[in-house]
Amino acid sequence: MSELSPYLADLPRLAPELLLTALALIVLVWDLVLRGRDSRKLGYLTLFGLVGTGWLLVQQWHAPTSTAFGMVVIDRFGTFFKLFTVGALAVVTLFVLSDRREKKHGVGEYFFLLIGAAIGIFFMVSTNNLVLLMLGLELLSLASYALAGFHKGSKRSAEAALKYIVFGGLSAGVMLYGISLLYGLTGTIDLAAMGRNAADGSSISLAAQFTASPVPVAIAVVLVLAGFAYKISVVPFHFWTPDVYEGAPTPVTTFLAVASKAAGFAALLRFIGALFMAEGVEVAVSAYAQRIGLLLALLAAITMTLGNLSALRQTNLKRLLAYSSIAHAGYALMGVAVMTSAGFSASIFYLAAYYLMNLGAFGFLLFFEGVTGSEDVDSLKGLGWRYPLVSCAMVVMLVSLTGLPPTVGFYGKYLLFYESVDAGYAWLAVVAALNSVVSLFYYFRVAKALFLTTVEDKPRVLQPVLTGIIAVLAVFTIVTGLFNRPLQEWANAGPASLHIPAAQK
């Protein structure tokens, strides 16, 4: 007991995680009691629990950085992503509750799996310990596999789940292999400890190993990066994305596109930050970090180009948004590739913008599925005049996704472009700018279908909750675009809490 007590004292710091776990278990048991009769109650309970978690997280934002169990780092970087995860999950829960096509299914386990995935994200974004990182990632992945296949009657949903499992299992294996190599090389599974030589000789820094034997280090890092690349659907590992996004139920797609992807990015930022850029990391690494940066920059360029060009051909709105999310992963990767503290801030800011606009875009998709029962861009025709509020909100999202002022998407892209040019990646900024022009074509095909066609008079289908969410998100997209100071300061807190010195250029 005496050995355990110092660890038990850390438990209050894990309050948000514990609350979410309790919530997940209550939802699971309550679902058994309800016998699938009234699953909506579970949704309301989930929302209630999420509000509580959000409140706890806000408390942690103001508390100083601390560590629990020697492996969970509670800092502003992690809390930022946790807060966004909670927000995204709340919106997804509302989506599930207002999904007109969902009502016929018993959706009890749906909420359990969503909360489980969120707990996985919580561990992923706030740990330096590679074992816990892997467990969090797998918790997120396994819950997502089941969620993707939730519509069992539909063949596409089953296909989505199967593809996701096969790709996910493979890339998790690759990543685990990379981690085992890193452990073998350094003798520790803690990222912060890998950065420097331990005083007692219990571990060797990656820098020392890099000078001694560069090839194994390169292989290990690239294998781990491959695992992250799968999670954020960067190009050689993106094949699952369109099929899974299309086949999964739309609220699940929203969760995968927004929360899961941002979590992958957060873990990637922490990994690279702790290993190559934190204070006290030896100088030998920084030259190596530049090479990793160049690799990431190439991947970013290829990813955004391929995502945008493939999106051009899509007629299905869900697939179009899937390819668009691949392209956006490319943009957000720019900030990681430049390997500066300001680049990281830009990436974090862009991810926040990405949350807002994609939640809105997928909300619109859900709304529109509820109206027409189809996902084709063509069947959008004339809907703009019948549902002016939602459609105008969608146009705002599209403007933001393209990256035009006065939206948050514009400012996010501006920061990314500025930081890439500043770090000497001018070519990357040019590629990204050209890509934004390409994306204009397919985003505005949607806007054109909405407004530039004749009105066909049919009775309106009212979906007040969805309309409200989409409108609020649109307002947020514009307001945070115009008044971006607070969000930018929050994003800047990220690299600071990763101990990345600001002056490093």
Place this chain on the structure above:
Amino acid sequence: MAETLFYLLGALALAFAVGVVRARMPLFSVLSLLGSFFCLSGIYLLLGFPFLAATQLLVYAGAIMVLFLFVIMLLNLGDEAQLERHAGLSLSGRRLFVGGTAAALLGIVGLAAAQMNTTFVAGEVPQGRALDDLPTLAGLLFTRYMLPFEAASLLLLATMVGVIVLAKRQRGTSAVEAEAEAPALPAPPLSSGAPR
């Protein structure tokens, strides 16, 4: 002696692993996997980890393999050639692709292993105690590694719920719908049950 045994067991484990993918009958695949697990537990023994070796045998070779065998017997999976008409690429083409990828990966791994410089001290073991000492292992698992341990239990719970969600028949589905969902059923539970 130990080194020879290690290479022998490693080569055998690899050969069995190739057998898992090469075998046409699912039953032989499972038996090859069993062989691979046995070799792996032998390697654990060589590394001075009798507990891990025993657990490997009990859990993987014992419980999980029996479950695999049950599923294969129940579903009556025969020669996998019957499944091949759906595939786009020809059989030899796929074999070439998969074999090539696997060989390339193996080459990379070999390259890494050959150049690896492993002169570190295992930092996780408390001073003066060996990790194969069971109380030490248990102590670490329930103090320093309590959080990953509990996270793993949560992971298993979520997996279990997920598998049941995918596998259970919908309440009140008609026979036609049940028919439609039938092809999707065997795969997800099988894959989720795979050791990871």
